[in-house]
Amino acid sequence: MPDPAPTTPPEIGYGEALAELEGILDEIEDDSVDVDVLATRVRRAAELLRICRDRIASARIEVTQIVADLEPATLDDVPPE
Numbered sequence: 001m002p003d004p005a006p007t008t009p010p011e012i013g014y015g016e017a018l019a020e021l022e023g024i025l026d027e028i029e030d031d032s033v034d035v036d037v038l039a040t041r042v043r044r045a046a047e048l049l050r051i052c053r054d055r056i057a058s059a060r061i062e063v064t065q066i067v068a069d070l071e072p073a074t075l076d077d078v079p080p081e
Helices: 014-029 035-070
Strands: none
Touching: 014 035
């Protein structure tokens, strides 16, 4: 029987990623965290940071475009008749 196809993890929103990241930071700050678990948690934190940064960058681009679309046209933008 063939192995099932690998699944892609579901998309995670910015708020959810940030909340999970805060939870991981709380765990890491606890001196009782197991060393074997520590590397896994730090790896996940790095993934979550990338997700958050990507979401912020995407939002920045989108907001910039929206604001640019709201700016009034200049005479240079008006086609000749």
